[in-house]
Amino acid sequence: AAKQAGRNGYSIYDTSMRRRAERALAIQRGLHAAIEDGSLSLHYQSKHDSATGAIVGAEALARWTHPELGEVPPMEFIAVAERSGQIGRIGEWVIREACRQIGAWRGQGMAPLRIAINLSPLQLNQSGFVDTAARIAAEAGVDPALILFEVTESIAMENAERTRLMLRDFRERGFEFAIDDFGTGYSSLAYLQKFQVRQLKIDRFFVQALDEGGPEARAIIAAIIDLAHTLAIEVVAEGVETQLQASVLRTLGCDQLQGYHFSRPLPPEEFERHCRTLMVLALV
Numbered sequence: 001a002a003k004q005a006g007r008n009g010y011s012i013y014d015t016s017m018r019r020r021a022e023r024a025l026a027i028q029r030g031l032h033a034a035i036e037d038g039s040l041s042l043h044y045q046s047k048h049d050s051a052t053g054a055i056v057g058a059e060a061l062a063r064w065t066h067p068e069l070g071e072v073p074p075m076e077f078i079a080v081a082e083r084s085g086q087i088g089r090i091g092e093w094v095i096r097e098a099c100r101q102i103g104a105w106r107g108q109g110m111a112p113l114r115i116a117i118n119l120s121p122l123q124l125n126q127s128g129f130v131d132t133a134a135r136i137a138a139e140a141g142v143d144p145a146l147i148l149f150e151v152t153e154s155i156a157m158e159n160a161e162r163t164r165l166m167l168r169d170f171r172e173r174g175f176e177f178a179i180d181d182f183g184t185g186y187s188s189l190a191y192l193q194k195f196q197v198r199q200l201k202i203d204r205f206f207v208q209a210l211d212e213g214g215p216e217a218r219a220i221i222a223a224i225i226d227l228a229h230t231l232a233i234e235v236v237a238e239g240v241e242t243q244l245q246a247s248v249l250r251t252l253g254c255d256q257l258q259g260y261h262f263s264r265p266l267p268p269e270e271f272e273r274h275c276r277t278l279m280v281l282a283l284v
């Protein structure tokens with residue numbers, strides 16, 4: 001019986017392994033056509049001034065519907081794109097599309113918003129990426145200051161000295177930077193200062209821990225905010241889902257809030273409506 005179970009165990013294992021490999025292959029193949037066939041899109045989630053609630057920016061988040069698999073989460077297809085060497089193309093499309101949208105909103109008379117774009121580590125390490133990003137923005141007639149790249153803390157710290165030089169290149173072109181998912185990695189404080197980023201985004205893990213009522217999450221967030229403000233860095237809390245979280249974060253001096261409590265990531269037309277119903281703090 002044990003032998004039988006073992007064999008069954010293996011066959012289940014093989015099946016799930018095979019299913020996962022097949023899914024990854026389907027995603028990889030589907031991605032080839034995704035840019036041309038319009039199945040890839042960007043949704044936008046507002047970032048709010050914590051004191052006034054006004055919209056002060058938005059994060060662009062990639063969305064993709066595969067013809068057979070349906071909606072595939074960005075974590076999944078970005079990971080496949082990284083492994084299959086397609087991240088360069090997809091990442092460039094994201095920047096181009098965000099720039100096109102910034103231009104379209106400007107054309108509609110919307111107040112300019114700073115748009116955040118997530119970067120994968122492979123993009124950051126690609127030689128010539130800074131030039132590519134600058135060229136795309138210039139071709140779209142978009143001021144690089146309207147673009148803020150988000151890089152996760154763990155990636156930024158993997159090779160901190162290289163990151164510092166990269167960020168310097170980006171800053172020289174006028175782009176802004178944020179450290180994403182802050183608090184989950186191990187940042188050297190010295191580097192945080194040298195990076196000269198505009199924003200730190202507190203990981204939603206800490207934000208959600210505020211609900212448990214214990215003093216730890218609150219103390220950690222307070223320490224992050226104090227540190228960031230000492231270095232003249234803005235603090236954004238991500239994953240804010242409740243009124244309670246928002247008010248604690250406001251009390252602690254967090255500059256901006258982002259999360260389902262304010263809005264889910266929305267397709268452009270819905271995002272425009274969301275902006276029209278709320279005050280927008282103009283950038284310029």
Ligand code: C2E
Nearest residue numbers: 061062074075078094118119120239240241259260261265
């Ligand atoms: P991220 O940059 O940390 O983005 C925040 C994620 O949290 C998004 O998930 C967002 O939809 C979700 N979120 C926002 N507010 C809340 C909330 O109140 N509660 C909860 N539970 N979740 C919230 P999403 O869109 O699935 O993206 C996941 C990750 O995929 C992103 O994490 C980012 O690392 C990556 N990603 C998304 N778009 C792109 C892209 O264009 N390029 C690259 N390289 N990565 C991307």
Ligand code: MG
Nearest residue numbers: 059118150180
């Ligand atoms: Mg992000």
Ligand code: MG
Nearest residue numbers: 180181201238
């Ligand atoms: Mg994040």
Ligand code: MG
Nearest residue numbers: 152180181203
């Ligand atoms: Mg994340």
